[in-house]
Amino acid sequence: MKTKYTAILFDVGGTLIYANPSIGDIYAKEAQKFGININGSDAYKSFMKAWDEVRNFWNQPLYYGSNECDAKNFWYRVVYECFISYTSDQVIDSIFNNLFNHFAKAKSWNVYSDVYKILSYLKEKGYILGIVSNWDYRLSNILDGLYLTPYFNSIIISYAVGVEKPNSGIFKIALDRIKQEANNVLYIGNSYNEDYIPSQNIGIDCLLLKRDTPSNNKDKTNCISSLDEVIKFLEFH
Secondary structure, eight states: OOOOSSSSEEEOOOOOOOOEHHHHHHHHHHHHHHOOOOHHHHHHHHHHHHHHHHHHHHSSSOSSSSSSSHHHHHHHHHHHHHHHTOOOHHHHHHHHHHHHHTTSSGGGEOOOHHHHHHHHHHTTOEEEEEEEEEHHHHHHHHHTTTTTTTGGGGEEEHHHOOOOOTTTTHHHHHHHHHHHOGGGEEEEEOOIIIIHHHHHTTTEEEEEEEEOOOOOOOOSEEEESSSHHHHHHTTOO
């Protein structure tokens, strides 16, 4: 199969792995241990509202930090804003510690059913494979625990390089690391603003992964609904 691409890079959350049970269900279950009456749907709405608010007012260079302390500061603020209307600071401290430790474990995450297959296929075909992800220091152990690390020639995580998407600088670091030109690299991610735009801005083609959504190109982006579609895409590029 002839293709112009020599390397394929991937986002992680929502692209390769997902929380199981859902983030809302996990937050609700933890809160219920401390007498907070909330269901998964409401917990997720509260989480998303808190996440947006904290990000909007965050005054540090990185959301997810460059070390354990920075990461905990960000995620504590998210949990605090999520539950402060329900309970006390002391209870929130306990909820936060439990949640932070929970999401550090590989068993708290599932790999999408199409991932191992496509990675094995691409590896066999000789592509250079890499990761470019906004995440904190916990991701390395998660990838190890899910047996994903061996597939990749390079893993770029924001906490380790000091740059987060949508800053295109993180993609420049990835290109330097794998020693490839932008026009020979394909990136696959699930966020238009954090994956598609910044990678395209430096000349990397991007496939926008919209899981559970029929793929179409009406918005002039290369959209796929499953990683299974990557093989067909490569056949024509």
